[in-house]
Structures are given as structure tokens and as C-alpha cells.
Amino acid sequence: MKLNNRQRENLYGYLFIGIWIIGFTWLTLYPLIMSLIYSMNKVTITVADGIVLNNVKFQNFIDVFSTDFDFVNELTKFIGEIFLFVPIIIIISIMVSLLLNQKIKLRGIFRSFFFLPVIIASGPMINELLKQGAGTIPMLENPEIAETLSQLPRFLRDPISSLFSQMIMVLWFSGVQIVLFLAALQKLDSSIYEAASIDGASPWEMFWKITLPALKPMVLVSSIYSIVFLATFSNNKVITYIQSKMFDITKGYGYSSALAWIYFVVVAILLAFVYLLFKPKKEEKAK
Missing domain, CATH: 1.10.3720.10 (MetI-like)
Incomplete structure (x- = not known):
């Protein structure tokens, strides 16, 4: 069958995005669906039966909170x-x-x-920098600043402390x-x-x-x-x-x-x- 120019362009377009659709379906959509199914089950892995699902409905979500x-x-x-x-x-x-x-x-x-x-x-490089203290600014580790932070409510103190400890990463x-x-x-x-x-x-x-x-x-x-x-x-x-x-x-x-x-x-x-x-x-x- 001979294709006209419009049909040929559409076919080329589908061929180009087809690879992405296959990759998205196999590497993203399928794992998403399976993770949603797993979240409703107690999952056990055995040598004889492989992955065994025991439906618990929303119990996993209830246990979280x-x-x-x-x-x-x-x-x-x-x-x-x-x-x-x-x-x-x-x-x-x-x-x-x-x-x-x-x-x-x-x-x-x-x-x-x-x-x-x-x-x-990369991820490992960033983790190593943070472990060595490269993510923080020394001036922000002043005892007076630490004392001021300790007087703040926890919901404010924790994020601000985290910001100070990762300031270089934020800028980076x-x-x-x-x-x-x-x-x-x-x-x-x-x-x-x-x-x-x-x-x-x-x-x-x-x-x-x-x-x-x-x-x-x-x-x-x-x-x-x-x-x-x-x-x-x-x-x-x-x-x-x-x-x-x-x-x-x-x-x-x-x-x-x-x-x-x-x-x-x-x-x-x-x-x-x-x-x-x-x-x-x-x-x-x-x-």
C-alpha cells in the first residue's frame, strides 16, 4: 500500500515515539501498577512459590499512620x-x-x-562530600547561631538546621x-x-x-x-x-x-x- 506524505510523516512520528512508549510502559507504567498492587498486599518471597501475595486491603496504609x-x-x-x-x-x-x-x-x-x-x-560523590562536611558553611556553625536555633519550635528548627548543613549543595x-x-x-x-x-x-x-x-x-x-x-x-x-x-x-x-x-x-x-x-x-x- 502506497502512503501519502501525511501518512508517511505520521508513521515516522509513531516509530520515533514508539521506542519511548515501550520503554515507559515496561520501565515505568508496569512497575507503578505492580507497586500499587503490592501496597494492598503482604508480599512474601519463597523459593518454591516465588512472589506470594496475601491481600490485606488498606492495612499497610493504616499501619503507616x-x-x-x-x-x-x-x-x-x-x-x-x-x-x-x-x-x-x-x-x-x-x-x-x-x-x-x-x-x-x-x-x-x-x-x-x-x-x-x-x-x-553523582549520587556517591555528593554523599561523600556531605560526610566530609563539605556541604556546610563554617560560619553557620557558630555556637550563638546554634543556641538561637535551639530556641525555635521543632518544625522550624529541623528544616533550618538541614538548610545550614546543606547550604553548599543548595547553591551547587x-x-x-x-x-x-x-x-x-x-x-x-x-x-x-x-x-x-x-x-x-x-x-x-x-x-x-x-x-x-x-x-x-x-x-x-x-x-x-x-x-x-x-x-x-x-x-x-x-x-x-x-x-x-x-x-x-x-x-x-x-x-x-x-x-x-x-x-x-x-x-x-x-x-x-x-x-x-x-x-x-x-x-x-x-x-
């Missing part, structure tokens, strides 16, 4: 860290991108310096966000700033009235990226806890799958909250 206070505590800490880390990452990324967008010598090299850690840093992994904000800044027409300057606008007013509104779509993208990155970070204690329960004789795959789904729902809620917070309003879309 009724007995597993360690997981709830780690999950609460993670949520607190998200609300603390993400705004700091966004603010630092905007500040650095504004500096790198200036007409300075060796601007391209400076941009590469900020993005290079994202490329070369702002590379992608910096690139996103740089791309948005370079799309702005310089004539807008010239007109505002002629009208007597100060640099601070131009930032709030011109630059920041233009960066708002990238704030949404960068916030979502930051949440997903922090949620899947190799040093994430929630993920480490879930993995430890997977190989626990008394808990196993079923219980750890329930933990993973609870974690997934929490991350999805955080992403939905950020989207609703920064999504374009109807008035902005009309413009």
Missing part, C-alpha cells in the same frame, strides 16, 4: 524543607541569573561554572534554574528598560514592574523542577527509609510500596499547590 511515627516524622521534615529550600533556591537563582545577564567579561565561562556541578556531580544545584531564568531574561526587549529609565523608573522599580513579572512563568517551572529534584535526591531521608523497609523481614515489599505511594501523593499535592500558586490568571492570559 498508626504505628510508623518515624516515617511520618521524616515526611513532615521533608515538607518543611521543601517550603524552606525551594524559595531560597529560586531567589538565589534569580539573583545569579541577573548578575550573569550583565555585560561582563568572560560571561560564558561564569555561566559554565554555575552549571558544571549539575553535570559532573541551582544550575538548571539559573539557566531557565537566564533564558527568560534574554527574551526581554532592552527597549522596555530604556523607556522605563526615560520615564524616571529606578532599577528597583524596573525589577519589580518589568523583570519579575516576566520571570513568573519560569518561577513556576523552576519551582516544580526543584521540588522533583529534592524529592528524588539520593540523600533524601524519606527515600532511604522506604528502601530500608523494603528489605525488612517484618515489613517487606508491600509495606514499602504503601510508603512510596503515600510519598508520591504528598509530592503530587506539593506540585499542585505550586502550580495553583503561580499559574497564569485569566487576566494575564487575556493580555
Whole structure:
């Protein structure tokens, strides 16, 4: 059968995305479905029968919130860290991108310096740096600062202490966000700033009235990226806890799958909250 140009283009398109669809189905969708099934069962592995499922319905989820206070505590800490880390990452990324967008010598090299850690840093390397104390800023370990932190409520003290201990890592992994904000800044027409300057606008007013509104779509993208990155970070204690329960004789795959789904729902809620917070309003879309 002879294909016309449109049918041929469609066929090529399906061939290109077909590999991705097969990979997604086998490596992502199938494990997701199986983990959901496991979360409703007590999973045991035997030599004779292999994987044996004993349906317990929602008992695994009930056990998490009724007995597993360690997981709830780690999950609460993670949520607190998200609300603390993400705004700091966004603010630092905007500040650095504004500096790198200036007409300075060796601007391209400076941009590469900020993005290079994202490329070369691996999970084991990061863990080793954190173990050796390379993730913290010595000035922040001052006894007076520690004393001040100890007087804060726990829900504030734990995230702030975690931020201090990983400050270098937070700065290190702002590379992608910096690139996103740089791309948005370079799309702005310089004539807008010239007109505002002629009208007597100060640099601070131009930032709030011109630059920041233009960066708002990238704030949404960068916030979502930051949440997903922090949620899947190799040093994430929630993920480490879930993995430890997977190989626990008394808990196993079923219980750890329930933990993973609870974690997934929490991350999805955080992403939905950020989207609703920064999504374009109807008035902005009309413009």
C-alpha cells in the first residue's frame, strides 16, 4: 500500500515515539501498577512459590499512620524543607541569573561554572562530600547561631538546621534554574528598560514592574523542577527509609510500596499547590 506524505510523516512520528512508549510502559507504567498492587498486599518471597501475595486491603496504609511515627516524622521534615529550600533556591537563582545577564567579561565561562556541578556531580560523590562536611558553611556553625536555633519550635528548627548543613549543595544545584531564568531574561526587549529609565523608573522599580513579572512563568517551572529534584535526591531521608523497609523481614515489599505511594501523593499535592500558586490568571492570559 502506497502512503501519502501525511501518512508517511505520521508513521515516522509513531516509530520515533514508539521506542519511548515501550520503554515507559515496561520501565515505568508496569512497575507503578505492580507497586500499587503490592501496597494492598503482604508480599512474601519463597523459593518454591516465588512472589506470594496475601491481600490485606488498606492495612499497610493504616499501619503507616498508626504505628510508623518515624516515617511520618521524616515526611513532615521533608515538607518543611521543601517550603524552606525551594524559595531560597529560586531567589538565589534569580539573583545569579541577573548578575550573569550583565555585560561582563568572560560571561560564558561564569555561566559554565554555575552549571558544571549539575553535570559532573553523582549520587556517591555528593554523599561523600556531605560526610566530609563539605556541604556546610563554617560560619553557620557558630555556637550563638546554634543556641538561637535551639530556641525555635521543632518544625522550624529541623528544616533550618538541614538548610545550614546543606547550604553548599543548595547553591551547587541551582544550575538548571539559573539557566531557565537566564533564558527568560534574554527574551526581554532592552527597549522596555530604556523607556522605563526615560520615564524616571529606578532599577528597583524596573525589577519589580518589568523583570519579575516576566520571570513568573519560569518561577513556576523552576519551582516544580526543584521540588522533583529534592524529592528524588539520593540523600533524601524519606527515600532511604522506604528502601530500608523494603528489605525488612517484618515489613517487606508491600509495606514499602504503601510508603512510596503515600510519598508520591504528598509530592503530587506539593506540585499542585505550586502550580495553583503561580499559574497564569485569566487576566494575564487575556493580555
